[in-house]
Amino acid sequence: MTATTAAWLAGAGSALRGEPAIPGDKSISHRAVLLAALADGVSRIDGFLEGADTRATAAICGQLGVRIDAPEDGVRLVHGVGIEGLQAPAAALDCGNAGTAMRLLAGLLAGQRFDSTLLGDASLSRRPMARVTEPLARMGARIDTDAGHAPLRIHGGRPLHGIDYTLPVASAQVKSALLLAGLYARGETVVREPRPTRDCSERMLEAFGYPIGYGAGHATLCGGGRLRATDVAVPADFSSAAFFLVAATLVPGSQLRLRRVGMHPRRTGLLPVLRAMGADIVVADAREHGGEPVADLIVRHAPLHGIEVPAELVADMIDEFPALCVAAACAQGATVIRGAAELRVKESDRIATMAAGLRALGAAVEERSDGAVIHGGRLQAGTVASHGDHRIAMAFAVAAQRAAGEVRIEDVANVATSFPGFGALARELGFGLREA
């Protein structure tokens, strides 16, 4: 499958069997390369996600004067330039489709001596950026936007000061942007969250030797410290594994073992939800890998029934809703999702795109402002639009395995942002899936 693949034709394949290698965690890969760039010394990153999003972050670090070697796939040697060592870029910095890249870099670049501009593709240019630029402005930054959207024109040379900020929406990206700006701020930066989100920035700052205090729902650091190069071992991305957890659950006769999957509790909310629906997923060999909790996940086919998804788990499974919606559409009874309005501002409006796609396959879906009610049943053949959203495309490849006929999935090139090679791997495991 190449990045230029326009569409997939997918339909029932065989029982899914195997031990697929799931690519590296996207959130951790972004942070590893950014912090390694700012560190003193050379850091080695193993398990780096070779996705378009994380490559964009690495390429931007290159434009900022950081040498990054890629001796083999999934490995980066980052020659850190030190906390004050970034250089003014010669051109605008293109984040592509990556919200994480744009928001984290907005914080990092707000603290530099030089001006810079962050750009994104059409989808990223529609996503809300005031959620980072407003609190950054309170820290003293000056960032011009196009009515709250990219491009972000960041003015350098502004002295920053710490703030005590409570996030209006739970967002690890906004939290991380403020912490990165906080590295350059006078005094203390405190970030409080309405619900705890993934703490990979906090853990990674700690791993690079930066003094930071954090716990469930808050993080605090002071500017003026330094980062020490370190080696990072990136676990497999739970969000990528999620598609195979759902697929193997849905397809009779399936059994998969997903190895060394990142099991941070702020990322694995889908597990208790799928189990409550009847899924058979065993967590085996739980251990630490590079300071992160990982495990092998063994999943076998099981019939599912609908549930009310607990709203308190939404942040812990924010990227897994496309996959969950497919599980719900194949379950017996109704599944109710609430408290998930954030899904409307992802790479696509994931509530609307999932509802439209499932309806195109004959499912009954009631769309709500902050979620949906999905009535399970038999999926039919049809054509679905992914709106260039990687997770929507992969979710419908899974749905197609249970459809009564062939499903055409449009606009799948962006799968390369988070899961390059998904199509080939899925086929190897037994998916019915080919390029249109």
Ligand SMILES: O=C(O)C1=C[C@@H](OP(=O)(O)O)[C@@H](O)[C@H](O)C1
């Ligand atoms: O910090 C991160 O790496 C991410 C945080 C989440 O976004 P929000 O911070 O917008 O919730 C998530 O959806 C995204 O895929 C990755």
Ligand SMILES: C=C(OP(=O)(O)O)C(=O)O
């Ligand atoms: C929302 C996502 O990523 P980002 O915000 O980095 O574009 C995602 O990967 O589902």
